[in-house]
Amino acid sequence: MPELPEVETVRRGLAPAMEGVVIKAADIRREGLRWPFPDNMAARLRGARGERLRRRSKYILADLDRGETLLIHLGMSGRMQVSGDPLGQFHHDHPAALKHDHVVLDMANGARITFNDARRFGAMDLIDTATLAQHPLIAVLGPEPLGNAFDGTYLVERFKGKKTPVKSALLDQGIVAGLGNIYVCEVLFRAGILPKKHAGQIAAPAVAALVPIIRDVLSEAIDAGGSSLKDYKQVNGKLGYFQHSFAVYGRETCPCVTRGCDGVIVRINQSGRSSFFCPQCQR
DNA sequence: ATGGGGGCCTGCCGGC
DNA sequence: TGCCGGCAGGCCCCCA
Numbered sequence: 397m398p399e400l401p402e403v404e405t406v407r408r409g410l411a412p413a414m415e416g417v418v419i420k421a422a423d424i425r426r427e428g429l430r431w432p433f434p435d436n437m438a439a440r441l442r443g444a445r446g447e448r449l450r451r452r453s454k455y456i457l458a459d460l461d462r463g464e465t466l467l468i469h470l471g472m473s474g475r476m477q478v479s480g481d482p483l484g485q486f487h488h489d490h491p492a493a494l495k496h497d498h499v500v501l502d503m504a505n506g507a508r509i510t511f512n513d514a515r516r517f518g519a520m521d522l523i524d525t526a527t528l529a530q531h532p533l534i535a536v537l538g539p540e541p542l543g544n545a546f547d548g549t550y551l552v553e554r555f556k557g558k559k560t561p562v563k564s565a566l567l568d569q570g571i572v573a574g575l576g577n578i579y580v581c582e583v584l585f586r587a588g589i590l591p592k593k594h595a596g597q598i599a600a601p602a603v604a605a606l607v608p609i610i611r612d613v614l615s616e617a618i619d620a621g622g623s624s625l626k627d628y629k630q631v632n633g634k635l636g637y638f639q640h641s642f643a644v645y646g647r648e649t650c651p652c653v654t655r656g657c658d659g660v661i662v663r664i665n666q667s668g669r670s671s672f673f674c675p676q677c678q679r
Numbered sequence: 680a681t682g683g684g685g686g687c688c689t690g691c692c693g694g695c
Numbered sequence: 696t697g698c699c700g701g702c703a704g705g706c707c708c709c710c711a
Contacts, residue, residue, distance in 0.1 A: 398704060430687075430706085454705075472705055473689075496689085515688045517705060560682065576704055625704065626691080667683050
């Protein structure tokens, strides 16, 4: 579910509740999610102060002052909510606990941070901050799509000779980190490339042209607070609204938005995921 | 080697 | 109204 723009929106919303704030109490309500939680997670969080809140790909990384980093992944249905009164000036009841509230952090500034995840594909872990880059989950990641290391030369090199469909190549977190099903569909529409086209068959200039398109789509989605379909909300409960800007995702049978195009959006299945595209605009 | 499919979970929606 | 199949934004693992 949450792709880079959603995770970045959550990170931004979470920052005021965590950065420079001590975790007063951690309530861990189950053994784990996708993987078991680390040993003594509640005790290792209690009393720690949040420092910088970072994002790498779809991971939120909360550096703590004890040399550990809290890693958070939202999986498909994970949601972070911030409630309570961060200034501590008023009495402010927290909303009732919901089904699937798995981890609750009570912060010294009165904020309560709740991790809710119906499908439990999400994850939380505590990792040594100094060796974070070598952690197996992080070490395999390709460059950040909004960072300087991601450029046309790099992508052309990575696509060279690849027989895999461009859809799968862009979903490969080792090539570029943070894209998911929605944004790959939108990117390929803007690029005019069919999702089934082999990555290595695309001419170099067209591959290089994917870079600014990827940046634009992700930046626009971040500006819109992400895309809300079912589960995803911002930490304040508000919906993102980039879903109103989708050209193809979820728009099967709808007319193509391109001026003068009489195409209709179709859906196909590619290795278990839906791909949406306009057969007229995308070649 | 890589790509495709299954599995992990729960919830929701549409069709019968 | 109720049950059942299909589908969902991610990612790991196994098999060909």
